[in-house]
Amino acid sequence: MTTEPFDSSPSQPWIRVLGIAAAVFLGLVFLVAAWGKALDPVSFVEQIRAERLDFFGLAEATAFMALGLEIALGLALVTGLRRWWVLAPTAALVTFFLFLTGRAYWRFEHGLIDETEACNCFGNLLNRTPKEAFWQDLWLLVVPLGLSLVGRGREGAFPKRRLMLIGGLTAAALVFAWKAPDLPLDDLATRLKPGVGVSEICAGSEENPEQLCLDTLVSDFGAGKHWVVLSDLDEPTFLEAVPQLNEWSTSQSEIGLWILTAASAEAVSTFRWTQAPAFAVQEAPYAMLRSLHRRLPRSFLVEDGEVTRTVSDLPLTEF
Amino acid sequence: MRRVLGYRKSYSIRTTRPLRKPLGGALCAAAAALLLVTMTANPLLAAGPPIFGFESVGFEVTLNGKELEGAEVYQAESAGAFLILSEDLAAPVLLRLRDGQVETLNLMKVNHNSNGSVDVLAGATLAAQGGFQVNSDRTGIVFTVDGQTAELKEKPPLLGSQQAAGLKAYDPHYERTAEAYSPSDPIVEKLRQQDQEVKVSVFFGTWCGACKQMVPRIIAVADRLEGSKITFDFYGLPPGIAGDKEAGRMGISAVPTGVVFVDGKEAGRISGNGWRVPELAINNLLVNGQS
Numbered sequence: 001m002t003t004e005p006f007d008s009s010p011s012q013p014w015i016r017v018l019g020i021a022a023a024v025f026l027g028l029v030f031l032v033a034a035w036g037k038a039l040d041p042v043s044f045v046e047q048i049r050a051e052r053l054d055f056f057g058l059a060e061a062t063a064f065m066a067l068g069l070e071i072a073l074g075l076a077l078v079t080g081l082r083r084w085w086v087l088a089p090t091a092a093l094v095t096f097f098l099f100l101t102g103r104a105y106w107r108f109e110h111g112l113i114d115e116t117e118a119c120n121c122f123g124n125l126l127n128r129t130p131k132e133a134f135w136q137d138l139w140l141l142v143v144p145l146g147l148s149l150v151g152r153g154r155e156g157a158f159p160k161r162r163l164m165l166i167g168g169l170t171a172a173a174l175v176f177a178w179k180a181p182d183l184p185l186d187d188l189a190t191r192l193k194p195g196v197g198v199s200e201i202c203a204g205s206e207e208n209p210e211q212l213c214l215d216t217l218v219s220d221f222g223a224g225k226h227w228v229v230l231s232d233l234d235e236p237t238f239l240e241a242v243p244q245l246n247e248w249s250t251s252q253s254e255i256g257l258w259i260l261t262a263a264s265a266e267a268v269s270t271f272r273w274t275q276a277p278a279f280a281v282q283e284a285p286y287a288m289l290r291s292l293h294r295r296l297p298r299s300f301l302v303e304d305g306e307v308t309r310t311v312s313d314l315p316l317t318e319f
Numbered sequence: 320m321r322r323v324l325g326y327r328k329s330y331s332i333r334t335t336r337p338l339r340k341p342l343g344g345a346l347c348a349a350a351a352a353l354l355l356v357t358m359t360a361n362p363l364l365a366a367g368p369p370i371f372g373f374e375s376v377g378f379e380v381t382l383n384g385k386e387l388e389g390a391e392v393y394q395a396e397s398a399g400a401f402l403i404l405s406e407d408l409a410a411p412v413l414l415r416l417r418d419g420q421v422e423t424l425n426l427m428k429v430n431h432n433s434n435g436s437v438d439v440l441a442g443a444t445l446a447a448q449g450g451f452q453v454n455s456d457r458t459g460i461v462f463t464v465d466g467q468t469a470e471l472k473e474k475p476p477l478l479g480s481q482q483a484a485g486l487k488a489y490d491p492h493y494e495r496t497a498e499a500y501s502p503s504d505p506i507v508e509k510l511r512q513q514d515q516e517v518k519v520s521v522f523f524g525t526w527c528g529a530c531k532q533m534v535p536r537i538i539a540v541a542d543r544l545e546g547s548k549i550t551f552d553f554y555g556l557p558p559g560i561a562g563d564k565e566a567g568r569m570g571i572s573a574v575p576t577g578v579v580f581v582d583g584k585e586a587g588r589i590s591g592n593g594w595r596v597p598e599l600a601i602n603n604l605l606v607n608g609q610s
Contacts, residue, residue, distance in 0.1 A: 202592075210573045210591040217529055219500075219536075219595070246417070250397040265526055265558070269473065270457045276399025276416035283528025 015151035020080055022147030026090070027077025029140050034070045036122040038177035039189035040294045041067070051100060064174060069093065071173045075166045081159060082152050090148075094141045098134075105134040114287075115208055127191070127291060129205045181294060186312050192292040192300055196307045198222075203288035215305060218258065218282055222305045226256035227315050230289055231297040233263045233271040233281075238297045241314050246278040248319045262286035367413070367424065369441040370398045377490025378459070381470045382407060392471065393437045401471060402437060404429065412464055413439065414451065414471065421448040421462040435491075477525045477555040483538045486553055489525065496535030502543050506598045511547040513605060515581050519589075520552045522566060523575040530575045533594040537577070540597045549601070579604050 037044040045063045048054050054062050073093060076086045107113045108130035115129040122128075128136065180189070187193040192201070198221045204211035215222055229245075231238045249257045257279040261268060268283060292298070301309040301318070311318065373393035380390040380403055390405035399417040410423040428443035451462035459472025477489045487494040521537055523530040534553070541551035556574060560566050569578060577589035579601065587608055593600040 204591065208591070209588065209593070210576075212529060212591040216592045216595040217532055219532070243417075246399065266457045268528075270453060273416065273453045273457070273460055276396075278397045278399060282532070285529075 012151070016153065017151070019082065019148055019151035022144040022150075023077045023080065023082050026141065026144040026148055027074045027079075029144070030070050030074030030093075031078065033122050034067055034074060034173070036126070036189075037063075037067055037070075038173060039180055039185055041177045042181055042294060043290075064177070067177055068170055068174055072166055072170045075169055076162075077148070079162055079166065081162060081166075082148060083155055083159075087145075087149060091145060094145050097137055097141060101130070101134040101137045104130040115204060127205075129208075132205070184312060186294055186298060187310055189294055190292055192298070192307060192310060194308055194310060198302055198305050198307070201288060201292065203285040212285060212288065214284070214288065217284060217288075218260075220256060220258075221302045224256065224304070225254065226258055226302045227299060227318070228258045228260055228302055229297050229299045229314060230260050230293050231263075233259070233261055233267050235296050238314065239275070241316060242275045242277065244316060244319075245314075246276075249277075249279040256280070258282055260284045260289060262289045367422070367439065367441075367443045367445040369443075370395050370400055370402075370413075370439040371436075372397065373400070373402050373437040373439070374495070375435060375437075375491040376401075377474055377492065378471055379474050380405065381472075382464075383467050383469075402429070402439065403469075403471065409465055410446075412448070412469070413443075413445065414460070414462070416460075419450045421451050421464065422446055423448060423464065474525075476557055478557060479555055481553040481555055483541045483551060483553065486534065486538060492531070493535050493538055496532075497539040497542065500536045500539040502536075502540045502598045503596070506596075506602050507540070507543045510544055510549055510598060510602055510605075514548060515605075516583070517549040517586075517601075517605065518552060518580040519549065519601060520554055520569075520578045520580070521575055522554045522556055522569070522571045522578070524556050524558065524560070526558050527574050533575050533597075536594065537575070537597045540601070543598075577601075581605065 041063060044067070045059045048059045048063045048066070053059075069089070070093065073086065073090050077090065104113065108115060113130070115131075198214040198218075200213070202211055202213040220226065221228075229238070233239075245257060259277070259279060259281045261281065262284055263271075265283070268281060271277070272281065295312075297314055299311040299313070299315040300307050301315070309318075373395045376392055376394045378392040378394075378401075380387045380392060387405045387407050390403060390407070393402040393404070394400070395402070399415065401414040401416070403412040403414070408423075411426055411429050413422045413424050414420075415422070422445040424439065424443040424445050428440040430438045430440055432438065448462065448464050451460040453459075454461050454470060454472060459470055461468065461470050463469065474489065477486065481489075483493075487497075519537075519541075521534065523534050537551070537553075544551075554565060556563050556566050556571070560571060560574065563571075565571075571578075573590060575590070575594060577594075577597075577600075579586045579589065587604040589597070589600045589604065
């Protein structure tokens with residue numbers, strides 16, 4: 001089966017260029033989004049579950065299939081493939097993304113979710129409100145999709161080599177995503193990295209009067225040195241290290257030790273009674289901590305209000 | 320000299336040093352030998368290490384299900400220990416959470432310091448009472464003292480309209496943290512000079528982690544503005560904010576949120592990062608209409 005080109009007139013080559021450029025742009029958007037998700041596939045799987053898209057309860061399989069599709073279509077578009085069997089699933093994927101962001105926007109507007117529960121389509125690379133996610137997706141996806149349909153030439157021979165290349169790269173990208181949680185990529189995959197100010201670590205957008213940033217939540221971080229551990233208070237490695245953390249915390253007073261957690265009030269209370277921490281345990285909104293880690297515990301050093309070091313685990317070796 | 324409060328009998332204790340009496344060397348040695356013999360004979364008795372820096376905390380204690388009115392609860396975070404003093408208990412109770420131990424000790428070894436903190440002095444004779452269990456709703460621990468069932472737990476949330484003094488009484492943490500915050504003098508002075516009737520209603524939750532950090536700063540500002548035309552009211556909400564009538568009426572969706580009324584009319588609200596410098600937020604709202 002072949003598709004008639006929208007316009008193959010040799011007198012209008014700019015239309016063809018426009019179509020190719022739009023396809024390449026759309027492909028790059030897909031690849032950037034896939035990169036964000038591949039860096040933190042665990043978070044993507046959680047998102048699949050939260051959106052109730054884990055068909056037959058296979059959230060991991062669904063996540064990897066979706067990721068594979070996004071990468072393959074992105075590569076196809078970037079390499080200039082504008083066949084109907086590329087553009088049709090691309091249109092379906094764009095429609096699906098818009099359905100998700102549109103649904104979140106509707107829910108937000110009707111007070112069913114708060115602004116921090118937007119689509120995490122770009123992994124931790126972008127923090128967007130439901131409204132921003134919908135309108136950005138509309139412009140970033142729909143417009144280039146529409147333009148990529150124009151100026152398509154006659155379809156030539158089946159692009160076997162390009163497809164093999166796309167298949168190979170997609171497989172490699174999926175292997176990378178599979179292994180990513182064990183790779184030392186936390187600084188790359190999250191918004192927590194040296195140089196970030198605690199005033200930039202926030203829950204909620206700037207327009208939201210209820211936006212809460214870490215410098216307001218813990219004003220002590222504005223001055224001095226503080227080790228901060230992100231934890232759900234139930235990781236075995238963290239619980240095993242509590243005596244050591246207690247000892248370090250009581251043995252010196254120059255550097256503060258804080259645990260930031262989004263665990264439930266009940267979990268925090270249980271931790272306090274069973275572990276008797278000698279360090280501060282500060283509850284923080286999940287929306288503030290979500291984009292700061294791929295796995296817990298993760299730690300960082302704050303010096304005079306700025307993150308100066310990150311550790312993918314507990315900072316025990318730094319003590 | 321300070322009197323140990325909360326007991327029918329009062330004991331005079333030096334503020335910084337253990338009680339000492341001029342004893343002769345022989346008498347001292349005999350007493351030590353007697354103590355050693357007693358402890359060796361009774362494995363439930365032991366000489367405890369000193370624990371310094373117990374601070375007053377807002378917890379409640381029940382004995383056989385009945386709340387112990389006037390019980391004083393202290394916590395030494397660095398030692399992972401609680402100390403309970405109450406005239407309804409035969410002796411002070413020491414809970415060493417990290418060791419899983421509940422013990423009673425001789426009152427003579429409890430020293431009240433002038434800054435309000437309490438120390439357990441070296442050589443306190445600790446009588447083991449057993450272990451403890453976390454209670455069913457995870458808000459405290461249950462243990463046995465002299466055969467009676469006791470419970471140390473978080474207080475229920477403070478609800479409804481409160482003044483700053485009420486919060487300080489509920490949990491001394493509010494007062495300690497408020498004292499650590501110094502509002503800007505020029506802004507406070509400016510606020511004190513303004514002549515409109517201003518009321519700041521602060522909706523908060525004693526269960527809310529962010530409130531524990533921010534409300535003391537607001538209390539510090541309220542303290543500094545006492546006697547001015549700016550008054551503060553603290554309204555405690557339950558954990559399910561949405562279910563509270565007053566929160567619903569006022570459209571409160573997050574805590575802490577401050578509703579500022581000028582001459583009885585709402586002039587604006589302060590929430591989230593607005594509380595970074597509360598006095599500045601109030602001033603901005605009064606001057607610019609925005610926090």
